[in-house]
Amino acid sequence: xxxxxxxxxxxxxxxxxxxxxxxxxxxxxxxxxxxxxxxxxxxxxxxxxxxxxxxxxxxxxxxxxxxxxxxxxxxxxxxxxxxxxxxxxxxxxxxxxxxxxxxxxxxxxxxxxxxxxxxxxxxxxxxxxxxxxxxxxxxxxxxxxxxxxxxxxxxxxxxxxxxxxxxxxxxxxxxxxxxxxxxxxxxxxxxxxxxxxxxxxxxxxxxxxxxxxxxxxxxxxxxxxxxxxxxxxxxxxxxxxxxxxxxxxxxxxxxxxxxxxxxxxxxxxxxxxxxxxxxxxxxxxxxxxxxxxxxxxx
Numbered sequence: 001x002x003x004x005x006x007x008x009x010x011x012x013x014x015x016x017x018x019x020x021x022x023x024x025x026x027x028x029x030x031x032x033x034x035x036x037x038x039x040x041x042x043x044x045x046x047x048x049x050x051x052x053x054x055x056x057x058x059x060x061x062x063x064x065x066x067x068x069x070x071x072x073x074x075x076x077x078x079x080x081x082x083x084x085x086x087x088x089x090x091x092x093x094x095x096x097x098x099x100x101x102x103x104x105x106x107x108x109x110x111x112x113x114x115x116x117x118x119x120x121x122x123x124x125x126x127x128x129x130x131x132x133x134x135x136x137x138x139x140x141x142x143x144x145x146x147x148x149x150x151x152x153x154x155x156x157x158x159x160x161x162x163x164x165x166x167x168x169x170x171x172x173x174x175x176x177x178x179x180x181x182x183x184x185x186x187x188x189x190x191x192x193x194x195x196x197x198x199x200x201x202x203x204x205x206x207x208x209x210x211x212x213x214x215x216x217x218x219x220x221x222x223x224x225x226x227x228x229x230x231x232x233x234x235x236x237x238x239x240x241x242x243x244x245x246x247x248x249x250x251x252x253x254x255x256x257x258x259x260x261x262x263x264x265x266x267x268x269x270x271x272x273x274x275x276x277x278x279x280x281x282x283x284x285x286x287x288x289x290x291x292x293x294x295x296x297x298x
Contacts, residue, residue, distance in 0.1 A: 083143070083145045084141055085180060087149070088137065088140075088179050101173075106292060119151060119152060121141045123139040124190070126199060129198070137201065179239065181238060186219040187231065193250065197297070198288055199249065199289045203246050203285045203287075204281050205282045206243040211236060232250050234246070
């Protein structure tokens, strides 16, 4: 049967051409395969929307066929049995207020985390070291999904200590933003770990419609990156900036990070994951973060 390269970006098509698919004559054979052009592809928003090449004797080559979606990617990629919802907060702090901000967080956030009346957990809380400066990042988990989030928010409005915390915090901030996230089913759930560690939050803004393709590749890639226990958690956005992916990693230090990342290139399949996921990315960012004293992720 003939397979098709569907929904392929011009970048991937050109890379395939450069790797020899087209042969010397533009349309021909490669490795015993017959390559012929099908109907004229239609470009829409920079994406080839129709099958562009037919490959006799091969179901797919270089990139997998992307089938029409029959469900929301949140249902396909998330852990249905857990019903966990995550909130990540980014607080840009006035430089002169950073120490006071940290002291305020240390005084209030652990009590919310420890209170059994709130179905929420503080997964981790950090200050950025490299990347965004004078920034704090907080990651919360709500066991029970959106109902748990709503319950916590309503109860916190009645918590005088928390409302005073918000009032004082507001005086120290330049800006703030948050996102609601789900966790990828193939990542481990973040659990407290001893330190000292540094953490890297790698954030990817994907092209709309590519989340499932991203998940398909990373479901295999995470097996490579789990060997040194550096993988902490993987999440994708539901509310806030959409089609955003966050990968959270832990390392002993920057040298360990460098050695671990370089070692991944020696593992079979890692180069393929990078090759096929790079074209899915519109923007990416890395933060190196230091845990606050009260962070469960040390």
